[in-house]
Amino acid sequence: MGHYAQVWDHKAATEIIKDWNGIDQVVLRNPHGASAKISLHGGQVVSWRNDQGEELLFTSNKAIFKPPKSMRGGIQICYPQFGDCGSLDQHGFARNKMWVIDENPPPLNSNETLGKSFVDLLLKPSEEDLKHWPHSFEFRLRVSLAVDGDLTLISRIRNINGKPFSFSFAYHTYLSVSDISEVRIEGLETLDYLDNLSKKSF
Numbered sequence: 001m002g003h004y005a006q007v008w009d010h011k012a013a014t015e016i017i018k019d020w021n022g023i024d025q026v027v028l029r030n031p032h033g034a035s036a037k038i039s040l041h042g043g044q045v046v047s048w049r050n051d052q053g054e055e056l057l058f059t060s061n062k063a064i065f066k067p068p069k070s071m072r073g074g075i076q077i078c079y080p081q082f083g084d085c086g087s088l089d090q091h092g093f094a095r096n097k098m099w100v101i102d103e104n105p106p107p108l109n110s111n112e113t114l115g116k117s118f119v120d121l122l123l124k125p126s127e128e129d130l131k132h133w134p135h136s137f138e139f140r141l142r143v144s145l146a147v148d149g150d151l152t153l154i155s156r157i158r159n160i161n162g163k164p165f166s167f168s169f170a171y172h173t174y175l176s177v178s179d180i181s182e183v184r185i186e187g188l189e190t191l192d193y194l195d196n197l198s199k200k201s202f
């Protein structure tokens, strides 16, 4: 299978299609039939399928598929604010904006692309965004699908004018699970955290 990794042509494995609203989606494929679909609306991963064709991401049956609202499902990009911890609307504006494909992104570690299908997306603030959040930035998102079906997201946020700003950020990932009662989140034992469901801090 390593052979595939050497010769896999990531351009040929990438296709642009239109969604139900006429918005571009980038489809990534790997040699074994796994795929990922990324919408230019929000830079949101809306589908991730394994080589059996099974969907790994959840989409709510109450999701609204009409921009600028972001679809409730997949992997939303929350930026420059996560949740309601700030003056912006919940989870910030990046998930509601149109991103563009970045044909010439600044280089990443070359191992990052080896044998993978990937796309680079770019978000820059509009004049309107700058009125609500006056900080110049470029947000670059690389989404890549590996030969083994793993999905990787790499985010790079660049301050354009050198004036310091702070932000919060999250990949709001809706994973599809067969039995929610079997789900455990580990690794928080030593951290302080807010359980937003119970509104309690631990």
Ligand SMILES: O=P(O)(O)OC[C@H]1O[C@@H](O)[C@H](O)[C@@H](O)[C@@H]1O
Binding pocket: 072, 083, 090, 091, 196, 197
């Ligand atoms: O409804 P939104 O803005 O897409 O947010 C999705 C969810 O985001 C989570 O972070 C909140 O804890 C939930 O309460 C919320 O439902």
